[in-house]
Amino acid sequence: MALASVELTERTGSELRVDKAALLSGEFVQDIRSLLVQRGVLIVRDIHFTDEEQRAFARSLGDLRLGTVKQEGDEGLLKVTFDEKVNPEYAKFFFGSQLWHMDGTYEEVPPFATILTPRVLSETGGQTEFANNYAAYEDLPEAERTQLDRLKVIHTMQAALFPGKPDCTVEEFALWHSYPNREHPLVWQHRSGRKSLVLSTSASHITGMHPAESRYLLQRLMVHAAQPRYVYRHNWRMGDLLIWDNTGTMHRVLPFPPESGRQLHRFTLNGEEGVTAVG
Ligand code: OGA
Ligand code: MN
Numbered sequence: 001m002a003l004a005s006v007e008l009t010e011r012t013g014s015e016l017r018v019d020k021a022a023l024l025s026g027e028f029v030q031d032i033r034s035l036l037v038q039r040g041v042l043i044v045r046d047i048h049f050t051d052e053e054q055r056a057f058a059r060s061l062g063d064l065r066l067g068t069v070k071q072e073g074d075e076g077l078l079k080v081t082f083d084e085k086v087n088p089e090y091a092k093f094f095f096g097s098q099l100w101h102m103d104g105t106y107e108e109v110p111p112f113a114t115i116l117t118p119r120v121l122s123e124t125g126g127q128t129e130f131a132n133n134y135a136a137y138e139d140l141p142e143a144e145r146t147q148l149d150r151l152k153v154i155h156t157m158q159a160a161l162f163p164g165k166p167d168c169t170v171e172e173f174a175l176w177h178s179y180p181n182r183e184h185p186l187v188w189q190h191r192s193g194r195k196s197l198v199l200s201t202s203a204s205h206i207t208g209m210h211p212a213e214s215r216y217l218l219q220r221l222m223v224h225a226a227q228p229r230y231v232y233r234h235n236w237r238m239g240d241l242l243i244w245d246n247t248g249t250m251h252r253v254l255p256f257p258p259e260s261g262r263q264l265h266r267f268t269l270n271g272e273e274g275v276t277a278v279g
Contacts, residue, residue, distance in 0.1 A: 003031040007039070012132040012249070013232030014039040020047050023241070026060050032243070033061060036113060037192060040249040041130040041232055047241040049117050051077055054241075055267055058115045061243070062269035065111065078266040080116070082258040096161045099201035100131060100226055100250040105155040106182045106202070109271035116242045120263040126256030129233045133196040134248045136225035137187065148197075149278040151186040152207040153218070159204035183207060185277035188247065196248040198275055199225050225250065247271070 004017035014035060022028060023044065036042050049057065055076060058064050064076045084091040104110040116128075137145065157179040162168065168176075186206070188196050199222055206214040233254075234242060244251060256262055 001027075003028045003035070005035060005042075008043070009229075009232050011135040011230055012039065012130055013041045013043070013234075016042055016044045018044060020049070020053070023047065023057055024053060024060075029060050036243055036245050037190075037194075037248060040132045040134070041234070041242065041244040043234060043243075044241040045237065046239045047117070048239045049241060051265060054115060054117055054265060057241075058267035058269060061115070062112055062272070065268040065270050076267050078268065079119075079263055080266050081120075081261070081263040083261055083263065086263060093161065095164045096201065097251075097253050098255065099160070099164055100222060100252045101160060101200040101202060102198070102250055103246050103268070104271070105160075105184065105198070105200050106157065106180060107271070108182070109274045111246045111268050112271045113269045114244055114246055115267045115269075116240075116244075116264045118236045118238055118240055118262075118264050120261045121236050121238065122256035122260030122262040124256060124260075125254050126260070126262045127233050127235050127254045128242070129231055129252050129254065130244055131226050131250045132230045132232075132248065133199060133225055133250060134194050135230050136199075136221075136227075137195050137197045140224075145187070145195075148221075149185075149187045149195075151209070152183050152277075153186050153198065154181055154183050154204045154207060155200065155202040156181045156204040157202070160200070160202035163201060184275040187278055188275045189278045190247065190276075191273050194248070195278065197221060197225055199250060247273075 005014045007014050066076050079087045080090060081087055082091050082094055157176040158173060161176050184198050186198055188198050203218050205211060
């Protein structure tokens, strides 16, 4: 049977029409993986996965990332929340997720994909937005693409987090600063042959470029890539399942009251290829 799906916007996001049993059967793994990298984000309504089901589904799609959370029995499970009682480590950095970002830009091989389900929702706000960085690249004029193809960008934790907390303490800034930096090509030539912009709030500066020029270029590209025509906004409902391709999209969470207790359960799939420059 073919995998049924409908497009949510022209360039980004598809909704799968499939039930829980079919998702867990493994029958659609290849279809889901290939649609995921075409559409950037996939959603399924009314699935109501348990943690075990979500983990098994994640495992069927790729290489499950372990060890992100220390809690016993929570193999690979990350609780995404502002609530320090639930996940003190994550709560410390989660405010940074309100700016457009890719996860794991500090790693040589950034995570491939992430699988989310909601457990507590906020009555207002808290939508998650996804921007398609393949489409944003493909729409640039050819002469500009050729120039961008040669550039490299330094990603840092302080670049990512300072804009979200400009009144941080010196100690907070020093902590962010203590994390390793990572240089990646600005344009990722994926194994699939497609190219995408590697943009994120973590993008600090372009290697070897004058700081003013570098700043304006990164800001201009971010404004370009975050235009509504590349963005899908997900309005969460209990029972949802959402998967995003972290290699070719950016994401951000829209503001919501922290006291809502909003909580998503997340499993992450390890990357399968490093960020490779255009050859
Ligand atoms: C994340 C993230 C956004 C959200 O889990 O990496 O950015 O909507 N989450 O919670
Ligand atoms: Mn994130």
